[in-house]
Amino acid sequence: MIQPPFKKILIANRGEIAIRITRACRELGIASVAVFSDADRDSLHVFLADEAYHIGPSPSKESYLNYKKILEVAQQAGVDAIHPGYGFLSENAIFVRACKEAGITFIGPTPENMESMGDKLSAKALMKKANVPLVPGSDGGVESVEEATAIAKKIGLPVIIKASAGGGGKGMRVVRTESELESAFRACRSEGQNYFADPTVYIEKFINDPKHIEIQVFGDTHGNVVHLFERECSVQRRHQKIIEESPSPSVPDDVRKKLGDAAVRAAKSISYVGAGTIEFIFDNTTKEFYFMEMNTRLQVEHPITELVTGYDLVKEQIWVAKGKPLSFKQEDIQQKGHAIEARICAEDPITYKPHPGVIRACRHPQGPFLRIDSYAYPGYEVPIYYDPMIAKVITWGDTREEAIDRMQRALTEFVLTGIKTNIVLHKSILKHPKFLDGTYTTQFIEKNFEVLEPELFKEVEDPVFLIAAAITAYQDRKSKDVRRLNVASNWRRIGRKIQLRT
């Protein structure tokens, strides 16, 4: 057997991704250490790891983001590496440096990698130098309305004004006519100042109906950088992905090659180490693509890349962190078949509002060409403090059609009750003509799923709901009567006792 790269790894995360990493550790013969907050004592990632330690109160700030506490636990547990998963500390350069000082290997990119991609404007400047296509727009910050107007004239309307430090939809305005420009410019500056303490804004050409296409890249400490093809993540609600697929049905082969080459150039230009993702805005009409940002971490949707390429990205991350060269060369990597991922969230499928609560019944789908990354189990209470995603269903098919059919089948098998989930929304997306023909864009859900509840739930006839509710109400009523009789007789018994005493 090959000597394991590390003895023990602490996983500074929770939920499904912590379990995913525990699995990689176990396959490599590495002991795994879970950490948990108050709310997560009963989380499945705690049960599945070899060791588990409490790190603080439920709010992320006091637990999963408390890097000092996590490092303290790591040292007490005697780990030689930390895997951050995604989110939380995964792109925190300060944490990476603190790990190094503590003599613990951080499984991920260098702090310099993170810093060069962390600020959107400086990342764009770097990408321009590396000859990666950028959305036409201002070179850096725009100071005045006059300057903004001149740029808008040069690149043509519509344009989008964005706060440099912004995110999550804040500090962003689309300008379609020149008359809107001045007020949008001022609004973005003040939102940037108010929310992110930075009034700097920049201007870009606004792409109508864009697609979100991203390229998985991988680098090692020996200067090798490869890409593992694209993922299309245009099915989004509230600017968050819910369905991803690889390959994208919209990317022609010649463009796929250009995308991959551009992503490798981008990663090479910053000597990128580990797993990363270059996100592009893709214009489905012109098939042009533009650099959006780089995520310097493992992505939620990494499994679809694993299924089409056949490589285990988490194990590769661990080997690269140990200093091994990449186990695959660019020419080895192929996309085989088609993979789709559906993110199952504890949320209302109509309003997209999170719906935490206790899971009653839970039976995961099974069967051929199916992967489930989930931390749901019967009786588990989905906490209110974290992301509502509780499971990922990933299917593989020889063709896109087969992968979609398989996903429908898997979701039909998925029994998850007690909380609201978006499974029913997924099912109706998967049969939507725009999804099936691949023309969907990031506006797809907003434009096509102003769905009325009856539409989404029409698979089941009303009498089924009514009869089940009525029979249950009847049974509840009966058992309540029995309880009430018992209560009454207790009172009688106590009454008699009192009488005996006096």
Add this chain to the structure above:
Amino acid sequence: MYFEAVLNNKKYKVDVHEEKTCWKVSVQQEGKDWIHYDISKNDYKSAEEYVSFLFHGKSYLIDVLGQDTEYTVFTRNSFRTIKIFNDEMLLHESLKKGGGFGGDSVLKAGMPGKIIEIFAKEGDEVKAGKPLLIMEAMKMENEMRATADVKIKKICVKQGDSVETGAVLIEFAN
């Protein structure tokens, strides 16, 4: 057992009877005809933590979460919350509204029960809020009061009577 239900803003009357080998469930959507369902207990049975319900040839795995008057039914990744009021709740509702079932000219029983005591006599004028009678139902004594100033035309029951849902208890003179 009689219920009123609200599903998707539509009102239903629902009657459930349990027999040895089957459930008899009758459903009437407001303004429509009653539909009767005979559901064999073999077609509606617990399996693991769910109910397996075979309905019109279709197989449903069902889980029902009941909280007070709200029942959420989960099946086939869909779920619906149904408001269910049983007799007792209906009675309380009607008492709160004060009307009793069937409007102002009569006082009807909202559920099956037994008349415990009658306070008014025929010809009495009763002020709003004063008690008319006590009816025991669901092992609880429910005092039924006048909703408005009324004159008693006829008392249709006597102490100790058992009455069915909808039975007229008192007629008022208009």
